Amino acid sequence: MSTAATTTIIGLLFLIGVGAESPYRFFEWHVTYGQISPLGVEQQFPGPDIHSVTNDNLIINVFNHLDEPFLISWSGIINAKNSFQDGVYGTTCPIPPGKNYTYAVQVKDQIGSFYYFPSLGFHKAAGGFGGIRIYSRPSIPVPFPPPADDYTLLIGDWFKTNHKELRATLDNGGKLPLPDGILINGRSSGAVLNIEPGKTYRLRISNVGLQNSLNLRIQNHSMKLVEVEGRHTLHTVFSSLDVHVGQSYSVLVTADQPAKDYHVVVSTRFTSKILTTTGVLHYRDSTVTVSGPIPDGPTTLRWSFAQARAMRTNLTASGARPNPQGTYHYGMVNITRWIRLANSAGLIKGKQRYAVNGASFYPADTPLKLADYFKIDGVYKPGSISDQPIKGEMFPVTSVMQTDYRAFVEVVFENREDIVQSWHLNGDSFFVVGMELGKWSPASRKAYNLNDAISRCTVQVYPRSWTAIYVSMDNVGMWNLRSELWERQYLGQQLYIRVYTNSTSLKDEYLIPKNALLCGRASGRHTALL
Numbered sequence: 001m002s003t004a005a006t007t008t009i010i011g012l013l014f015l016i017g018v019g020a021e022s023p024y025r026f027f028e029w030h031v032t033y034g035q036i037s038p039l040g041v042e043q044q045f046p047g048p049d050i051h052s053v054t055n056d057n058l059i060i061n062v063f064n065h066l067d068e069p070f071l072i073s074w075s076g077i078i079n080a081k082n083s084f085q086d087g088v089y090g091t092t093c094p095i096p097p098g099k100n101y102t103y104a105v106q107v108k109d110q111i112g113s114f115y116y117f118p119s120l121g122f123h124k125a126a127g128g129f130g131g132i133r134i135y136s137r138p139s140i141p142v143p144f145p146p147p148a149d150d151y152t153l154l155i156g157d158w159f160k161t162n163h164k165e166l167r168a169t170l171d172n173g174g175k176l177p178l179p180d181g182i183l184i185n186g187r188s189s190g191a192v193l194n195i196e197p198g199k200t201y202r203l204r205i206s207n208v209g210l211q212n213s214l215n216l217r218i219q220n221h222s223m224k225l226v227e228v229e230g231r232h233t234l235h236t237v238f239s240s241l242d243v244h245v246g247q248s249y250s251v252l253v254t255a256d257q258p259a260k261d262y263h264v265v266v267s268t269r270f271t272s273k274i275l276t277t278t279g280v281l282h283y284r285d286s287t288v289t290v291s292g293p294i295p296d297g298p299t300t301l302r303w304s305f306a307q308a309r310a311m312r313t314n315l316t317a318s319g320a321r322p323n324p325q326g327t328y329h330y331g332m333v334n335i336t337r338w339i340r341l342a343n344s345a346g347l348i349k350g351k352q353r354y355a356v357n358g359a360s361f362y363p364a365d366t367p368l369k370l371a372d373y374f375k376i377d378g379v380y381k382p383g384s385i386s387d388q389p390i391k392g393e394m395f396p397v398t399s400v401m402q403t404d405y406r407a408f409v410e411v412v413f414e415n416r417e418d419i420v421q422s423w424h425l426n427g428d429s430f431f432v433v434g435m436e437l438g439k440w441s442p443a444s445r446k447a448y449n450l451n452d453a454i455s456r457c458t459v460q461v462y463p464r465s466w467t468a469i470y471v472s473m474d475n476v477g478m479w480n481l482r483s484e485l486w487e488r489q490y491l492g493q494q495l496y497i498r499v500y501t502n503s504t505s506l507k508d509e510y511l512i513p514k515n516a517l518l519c520g521r522a523s524g525r526h527t528a529l530l
């Protein structure tokens, strides 16, 4: 049996600059491979959690000790006016082996639970991810009492095969195998959550896996949903929670049962063979080990739709700012553009590929954002992907869709396949106004939630279903819209949205960072412009 080379991030927090309005937090990370038996012994990952407060500046110096180029991206961090720091192929040059790059990421006007992950190649299959928390500023009320403790739960499917082998399989035209198991915080079994009787805990849950929707539940304990990707929700109580690939949630769990140990269960959804892993919810001083059957998860699609629709914004609660979340009436803004995006799978030149509206994304030789910044022609063409699904064969292209700055866009994700799709947008969050089984039609708009929909950055589209979102394109830059199913992302199911203005004001977009790495046709351009 092969052991996987697991990406390990060794983190050092070396200073917090306080006193200023928006403090600086400095981190130094060293990314290395750890030889770890992936389904068994104790693991060195996830990486360190980032704890921050709204508007903090995170200065993260990442040293790449791997034998391949490396980038970290920040799932759900908006990076306002600053797509240069987004850490994906289309915005940021990779950190070469042996080199470092210092990210400067401001968590401007944000609260909530997110995570970071390695974005290049198939590094995500080797770990290297960690949680990001953005706490509310002390003056801003949080709509639930402070929990006794706060735990990050990173859950995901896991492949024993090394990330290079997985990538080679895809490069050679194949597909990913089925996962070998599920990990909770890097462990295939025995993850422990310690609690004290009578107290309430916050769990911040993210699905950092590659392919599978997961269901999380705790034996004999219910979960009260309080936050979805930076939005405070109505306090709905669930017996279990579906977490699709790339999504993040906060729930409260109260230790209100007899003091013993209970199963924490994570299992795959919508798979013919269900993979399950368990951890332990351990009451302090309990000597009674877990007993009783592992509680069953939901089995129907109907259950999942109902749960998704029950997630609502608490309009009167504060978000990152003191004014209530409901003061922006997204349902009353006029739509300036209507886009439908349909995912598909097929072959190009005999190799497995995936596409959006027929366009299967291939990277260019230069990050798209840098091509824009340095006005390098011929790297990509805005409008190279259609606003509407097309008939005909899928085709290879460096897909970029252009929108006007401040356009207010309705996007309908159409999934005619039998998989659960999960779409993620960098640089903005969006309102999830509707999702239904079947085909979307203009009449579907009648059932949209135009009042208290959740605003988030990662949304599922159920098999043979659609999901509609509203998004205000208020962040100038180049932003990745991708399938979170990593095989699909890697093999073409992604695009970039170029949010464009002809203004060159720093109020609209920052300059390229002074320490930006340059690559491709942008190599050597630096000093000429700064």
Ligand SMILES: *[C@@H]1O[C@H](CO)[C@@H](O)[C@H](O)[C@H]1NC(C)=O
Pocket: 061, 100, 101, 102, 103, 515, 516, 517
């Ligand atoms: C690499 O790290 C050094 C400090 O060790 C720092 O001065 C330098 O700016 C970093 N390089 C980049 C490109 O950020």
Ligand SMILES: *[C@@H]1O[C@H](CO)[C@@H](O)[C@H](O)[C@H]1NC(C)=O
Pocket: 142, 143, 144, 233, 234, 235, 314, 315, 316, 317, 318
């Ligand atoms: C919404 O938030 C407000 C303000 O914190 C709180 O008073 C109210 O109970 C919350 N409503 C629900 C239904 O969760």
Ligand SMILES: *[C@@H]1O[C@H](CO)[C@@H](O)[C@H](O)[C@H]1NC(C)=O
Pocket: 219, 220, 291, 292, 293, 294, 295
């Ligand atoms: C606790 O959960 C088990 C399933 O694991 C179930 O059989 C039992 O009835 C539950 N007990 C209570 C008190 O809800």
Ligand SMILES: *[C@@H]1O[C@H](CO)[C@@H](O)[C@H](O)[C@H]1NC(C)=O
Pocket: 332, 333, 334
């Ligand atoms: C939306 O469009 C309608 C009709 O074109 C117009 O009357 C209204 O003022 C617009 N609303 C906003 C907020 O721009």
Ligand SMILES: *[C@@H]1O[C@H](CO)[C@@H](O)[C@H](O)[C@H]1NC(C)=O
Pocket: 502, 503
């Ligand atoms: C920018 O665009 C606006 C509206 O599209 C136009 O009125 C203006 O002349 C343009 N400015 C420049 C500098 O091109």
